[in-house]
Amino acid sequence: MKLQNQLTAAFTFLLVIILTVAGFVIYSLILDLLIQNEQRQLEQKGEILVNVLNERYETRRDAREFRDFLEEQDLQLFLYDRGQDVILISTLPDQVVSGFYFENNFADTTKNVWEYGADKYVTSRILFYPERTNLELILLTPMSDLRVVQHDFFVRLLIVFIVGGIAAILLSYFFTNRLVTPLTRLRGQLKNIEERKFDEIKPVEATGEINAVAKSVYDMASELERYMNTQQMFFQNASHELKTPLMTIQGYAEGIKEKVFDVAETEKGLEVMVTEVRRLKTIINEMTLLAKLDSEQKMYQPEEVQVETFIDHVVERALPLANEEDIQLKHKINGDFTIFIDEEKMLRALLNLVFNGLRHAKSIVQITAVKEKNQIMITVEDDGDGVPEDLKPHIFHRFVKGKSGETGLGLAIARAIIEQSDGKITVETSELGGALFRIVFD
Numbered sequence: 001m002k003l004q005n006q007l008t009a010a011f012t013f014l015l016v017i018i019l020t021v022a023g024f025v026i027y028s029l030i031l032d033l034l035i036q037n038e039q040r041q042l043e044q045k046g047e048i049l050v051n052v053l054n055e056r057y058e059t060r061r062d063a064r065e066f067r068d069f070l071e072e073q074d075l076q077l078f079l080y081d082r083g084q085d086v087i088l089i090s091t092l093p094d095q096v097v098s099g100f101y102f103e104n105n106f107a108d109t110t111k112n113v114w115e116y117g118a119d120k121y122v123t124s125r126i127l128f129y130p131e132r133t134n135l136e137l138i139l140l141t142p143m144s145d146l147r148v149v150q151h152d153f154f155v156r157l158l159i160v161f162i163v164g165g166i167a168a169i170l171l172s173y174f175f176t177n178r179l180v181t182p183l184t185r186l187r188g189q190l191k192n193i194e195e196r197k198f199d200e201i202k203p204v205e206a207t208g209e210i211n212a213v214a215k216s217v218y219d220m221a222s223e224l225e226r227y228m229n230t231q232q233m234f235f236q237n238a239s240h241e242l243k244t245p246l247m248t249i250q251g252y253a254e255g256i257k258e259k260v261f262d263v264a265e266t267e268k269g270l271e272v273m274v275t276e277v278r279r280l281k282t283i284i285n286e287m288t289l290l291a292k293l294d295s296e297q298k299m300y301q302p303e304e305v306q307v308e309t310f311i312d313h314v315v316e317r318a319l320p321l322a323n324e325e326d327i328q329l330k331h332k333i334n335g336d337f338t339i340f341i342d343e344e345k346m347l348r349a350l351l352n353l354v355f356n357g358l359r360h361a362k363s364i365v366q367i368t369a370v371k372e373k374n375q376i377m378i379t380v381e382d383d384g385d386g387v388p389e390d391l392k393p394h395i396f397h398r399f400v401k402g403k404s405g406e407t408g409l410g411l412a413i414a415r416a417i418i419e420q421s422d423g424k425i426t427v428e429t430s431e432l433g434g435a436l437f438r439i440v441f442d
Contacts, residue, residue: 007176012169019161027154034146035122039112042124042139049073050126050137076121076140080106083134106138119144182210189217198225242283245276286409300342300420307369307376308333313347314367318354322365327358331367339376339441341421349417352410353380353437360384360434378439381430392427 079089090097104114120143128135204214252269322329357365361382368379396415423441430436
């Protein structure tokens with residue numbers, strides 16, 4: 001069953017249960033309210049009759065006029081003498097009067113509902129004043145009349161429930177349709193992702209949490225497409241980077257084997273082969289490291305590290321290369337604070353950035369660490385030519401090399417380490433004129 005039909009069926013079932021319970025409760029309350037209302041009306045009528053009788057007929061000698069007056073009223077009533085426990089006058093037939101007297105205790109003033117035959121009667125009792133007369137007027141209304149009113153009211157209520165229920169179900173179908181339609185479209189987008197049809201993926205219009213999920217799916221598809229393109233580019237670049245030194249090694253190896261080189265060329269060829277083997281080893285080691293950084297969380301063992309001490313270690317390791325290149329290496333730490341990182345891995349990442357700066361700088365490389373609010377920011381900048389604008393979006397991808405780059409994996413390794421440490425790295429243009437790499441930890 002479709003989700004929309006499931007939601008509509010569940011809502012309809014719940015609505016039926018609620019309306020059934022509400023109808024049962026209301027049906028029961030209606031009868032109680034009708035009984036109470038009828039008792040009040042009988043009491044009001046009885047008080048009026050008693051007042052009239054007290055004014056017109058003051059003695060028992062007026063009994064016939066008394067009886068005639070009561071019989072003229074279109075009411076079911078008894079004139080009861082409590083002292084003698086006898087019914088003096090009734091507007092009901094004698095047989096009915098006898099039945100009431102036999103089945104009910106007229107002396108019991110606490111009972112408001114009497115029984116006669118298969119029906120019940122609501123009663124109201126009004127005393128004549130003064131009380132020493134012991135006369136009491138008892139008025140009755142059959143419950144069957146009240147049940148007719150109850151039934152009529154309930155039928156109307158049932159019609160209202162049916163109309164309201166149908167309207168509620170239609171509204172439910174409308175709103176569930178609005179809810180399910182984006183999910184249906186989202187399922188289609190996921191199918192496109194499964195089939196790798198990234199060019200057919202479009203944003204799904206929705207609201208609330210579904211909109212957030214749809215946006216996440218769209219972002220995931222974009223990231224997956226980027227990742228797959230990156231992987232494809234990675235394999236292409238890796239193939240190229242590995243093929244070039246292998247072809248060089250193969251060419252010299254075959255030449256030496258076939259003895260087409262003289263002694264000097266053979267020595268030169270062996271040196272080239274050794275150099276290319278070292279280059280291959282470096283590339284393979286960095287590719288292996290990058291794969292582990294992306295997949296093995298156990299490689300990271302973060303701890304609290306003093307930032308000043310950490311930067312000092314970076315400078316100590318980069319200083320020999322800076323002196324060799326005649327580059328001034330500066331560092332500045334604003335404040336005394338710590339950072340939660342894997343020191344060994346982060347040292348590798350920051351050294352990659354510093355070495356990159358030293359290769360491109362003209363005279364200076366500067367490292368800065370500051371803490372602002374809850375963020376720690378580390379920057380590495382130089383006064384070289386900077387990163388070309390068209391290269392900035394791809395500079396952290398694998399085998400993407402700038403001018404005088406080496407393997408094209410150093411910045412990719414740095415980004416992997418920083419992101420696994422819950423940080424972000426970006427590249428900008430430095431005020432010194434060259435590149436500025438900014439690392440931010442929240």
